[in-house]
Amino acid sequence: MKNINFTCPFCSLLCDDVQLEIKKNSFKPINSGCSLLVSSLKKKINDQFSRVNGKKTNISEAITELSLMIKESKSTLFTGMATDIKGTKAALNIIDKYKCIVDHFSGDSYSKNLKSMQETGGFFLTLSELKNRADTIIIFQSTGEELPRLFEKYIFPKKTINNLKKRKVIFIGTKVPKFFYKNKKIINFEFIKLDSINLLNFLSSIRNSINFETKEAKDKRILYLLDILKKTNYGSILWNASEFQNDISDVIINEINLLIQDLNKFTRFSGLSLSASDHVLTVNEVLLWQTGFPIRTSFANGFPTHDTNQFSTKKLIDNKEIDLVVWINSFNEKSIVINKKIKNVLIGIPSHPQKNNVDIFIPVGTPGLDHNSHLLRVDKVVSMPLKKIRNISLPSVDQILNKVKEGVTDDN
Numbered sequence: 001m002k003n004i005n006f007t008c009p010f011c012s013l014l015c016d017d018v019q020l021e022i023k024k025n026s027f028k029p030i031n032s033g034c035s036l037l038v039s040s041l042k043k044k045i046n047d048q049f050s051r052v053n054g055k056k057t058n059i060s061e062a063i064t065e066l067s068l069m070i071k072e073s074k075s076t077l078f079t080g081m082a083t084d085i086k087g088t089k090a091a092l093n094i095i096d097k098y099k100c101i102v103d104h105f106s107g108d109s110y111s112k113n114l115k116s117m118q119e120t121g122g123f124f125l126t127l128s129e130l131k132n133r134a135d136t137i138i139i140f141q142s143t144g145e146e147l148p149r150l151f152e153k154y155i156f157p158k159k160t161i162n163n164l165k166k167r168k169v170i171f172i173g174t175k176v177p178k179f180f181y182k183n184k185k186i187i188n189f190e191f192i193k194l195d196s197i198n199l200l201n202f203l204s205s206i207r208n209s210i211n212f213e214t215k216e217a218k219d220k221r222i223l224y225l226l227d228i229l230k231k232t233n234y235g236s237i238l239w240n241a242s243e244f245q246n247d248i249s250d251v252i253i254n255e256i257n258l259l260i261q262d263l264n265k266f267t268r269f270s271g272l273s274l275s276a277s278d279h280v281l282t283v284n285e286v287l288l289w290q291t292g293f294p295i296r297t298s299f300a301n302g303f304p305t306h307d308t309n310q311f312s313t314k315k316l317i318d319n320k321e322i323d324l325v326v327w328i329n330s331f332n333e334k335s336i337v338i339n340k341k342i343k344n345v346l347i348g349i350p351s352h353p354q355k356n357n358v359d360i361f362i363p364v365g366t367p368g369l370d371h372n373s374h375l376l377r378v379d380k381v382v383s384m385p386l387k388k389i390r391n392i393s394l395p396s397v398d399q400i401l402n403k404v405k406e407g408v409t410d411d412n
């Protein structure tokens, strides 16, 4: 038995302050009760077999079958894409060469942020600024479930480097996060209760009051918030696109980004989107470095074509616009959409419950547990190195995909 320092790969906060107790291949956090960390480390691996049509097989055969499928496919979608930098690069080598399409588990919510960024631009915040500098933090409708330690570490930290004494935290949404309730005796925050539609009107009223200096704002909550905004020196606004009412979430995000711009006319404010599950930011950044285009891009014409509606996973699968879908998930057991009228492949962790329901299943390890890795943190300014800590011979996504690519090329 020994204790080790661990950088946690299970969400985009990538906490590097975790200590684990190791006994053989079982791990117990000793200084963090993060529920996502605890449940992720508890997963049992009962078998590590690949499967073709539900039958156990060896990994080489599964790889050969997948190479053949990609070669025969007229249109392949790579999605889920819950992987690290190397895994994304390896996928992209195939996607580009064999004219595939790429999307991500978080495509729906993340593409709303992308669209807003394309239309309005943005002022962005780092976690260090959030923790150490922000004197006002406004959180629009985020339970924090995607980033379980965000509130504890960055919004109500025990210490800040410049001993920040006064911080206003205002939560605007339908229901305050569990963390706020649990700690209400030791933290200070304000709660403005608004659903998505009222939130949109609220944002527009604040922007009107700032831009046209209207004195008519009668809503006391607006007047109160305006007063705080005017007194702020270093403000932060956080939101989670996936928690707004879906049909108006894009308009809300636009209003938030425009509000940040308005506020910067008289003080300093910046924003951070918390829609970061399954490392969409890592995948998206690699795509941007390599191709100049984000998720929801097709390479079918021999060059990248980006369209957030046309290349949505759900739409492509429901309408059978593809004949093969390759799901990648090296972190968790999130369920995948299976349409039996097309071929379905899952490159996933060995405990995935749908491994018998796809045409091909190939087991992979988790970055930062079973192999060394790099992932991007939620604020995109830090690429964290993660170390292998578990002794199980599970391949990484890039090892599998590099072999698949060799197989497709050999058969040509």
Ligand code: SF4
Pocket: 008, 009, 010, 011, 012, 013, 014, 015, 018, 032, 034, 035, 036, 037, 147, 148, 149, 150
């Ligand atoms: S908050 Fe995220 S990175 Fe931090 S310990 Fe929990 S799951 Fe891991």
